[in-house]
Amino acid sequence: MGHEIAAQLAQPYLTEDCQQQLTALLDDxxxxxxxxxxxxMRSDPSNFWQ
Known part of the structure; x- marks a missing residue:
C-alpha cells in the first residue's frame, strides 16, 4: 500500500513530458x-520469483 500511496502523491508533480512517456509505457x-x-511479483509462487 505504501508504494501505491507514494505514486499517487507523486503523480501531480510529474512533468507533462514524463506523464506522456508513462502513458505510452503503461497503456491504461x-x-x-x-x-x-x-x-x-515477490508474492508470485512460481520458482522464477522465489
Whole structure:
C-alpha cells in the first residue's frame, strides 16, 4: 500500500513530458497500480520469483 500511496502523491508533480512517456509505457495502467508490480511479483509462487 505504501508504494501505491507514494505514486499517487507523486503523480501531480510529474512533468507533462514524463506523464506522456508513462502513458505510452503503461497503456491504461495507472502509476499507482504499476508501482506495486515488484510487490506482486515477490508474492508470485512460481520458482522464477522465489
Amino acid at each position: 495502467e495507472s502509476l499507482a497500480s504499476a508501482s506495486t508490480w515488484a510487490d506482486r
